[in-house]
Amino acid sequence: MKKMDSFWMPFTGNRIFKDNPRLLQTARGMHYTKPDGSQVLDMVAGLWCCNAGHNDPRIVSAIQGQAAEMDYAPHFNFGHPAAFDLAEQLVEITPPGIDHVFFTNSGSESVDTALKIALAYQRERGKGTKTRFIGRERAYHGVGFGGISVGGIPYTRQQFSGAMLPGVDHLPHTHLIDRNAFSRGLPAHGAELADELERIVALHHPDNIAAVIVEPVSGSAGVLIPPVGYLKRLREICDRHDLLLIFDEVITGFGRLGSPFAAQEFDVVPDMITTAKGLTSGAVPMGAVFVADRIWREFMDKPGSAIEFFHGYTYSAHPLAVAACGATQRVYREDGLFERARAMAPVFEEGLHSLKDAPHVIDIRNYGLMGAVELAPEAGAPGAKAMRALQAAFDAGVMIRVTGDTIAFSPPLIIEESHIGQAVDTVRRVLEEL
């Protein structure tokens, strides 16, 4: 066995990584430190999650304190007071009417939980034929069987084609590079793509459709920003046909766009919001599904004392995650990090768009502290150029993320102007030498 082969790494070309590993040893603020002691500027918040930056002492000490006090408490028929307090705090920043939270351990679990809540809700209200789901091309909703089925990532769909949920349709993606290239903020063209939902509804009949799920801004597929008016149109069509709308805010939740959630940023309120990542700033795994009161009432406003929803995880609201989450939310509030994201967004936008004339660049797009620089693909080797850019940037002390031929940025919300300057200068040099 080759050195390092015991660890089968997730979503990684294991063979190529292990030939030249990119290792991270410690972290603080905006930086990782490599085993050789050199620093790496983190322009992706780890994996879109460390919104408060790394190792904030307030979060570290909350986790340490909880670990010493109580390691674990079950939430099947028992409860930890801190989890109830946390839920109350969290629903203060959700849009009005979204008042309940179901805790999970990851974004994938949040997505599968939301899909199950949608199915169970329809059945509870006597509409048990409403079972179909509608997702979108190029969507990433994690790796559960539900998530990959509503997701639209071709490689995933190919590898697991035998195990997709039945009864799923996909809206077209909204990445119209020929019409919207180099857009700043919401792209101007493409709202009419939401009308495809009408076509799908007409095909299957609303009596057979449970819910529509979309990422307000697609992250993993390369930062695909919704065209002006698109999300509002989806909401209107869902209302017209009595379909639930789920926003997957695993990336956009907790300040990445400047508001607590994309729902507020774009003034479109879904029926459920799936989250993870920024919930605890990545410090302890945790996910959460935020649920509209009218859904919750369908389960609870009935006589009886049976279990209302046959679903849950051993680690739902794990004490360490609850402690990390409570402290993270305090850091967001105390340091005004969502406002900071909004304030830094124009600087970030200017920086990214200054790369317009750099070699290989065919599009740049951004919203809040999410951004992408798309490169022209190399003939016969999609993604190869961007992977070389990732390696060169890492060697030069900047961590970026790539997906296909797109370089994605989603820095911690504590980012400063000088970091943006360093990242942009590094990426320009990398592209010039690619």
Ligand SMILES: Cc1ncc(COP(=O)(O)O)c(C=O)c1O
């Ligand atoms: C929108 C979205 N949903 C779900 C997930 C899956 O989250 P996890 O990797 O925590 O399972 C991700 C992860 O990137 C995501 O971006």
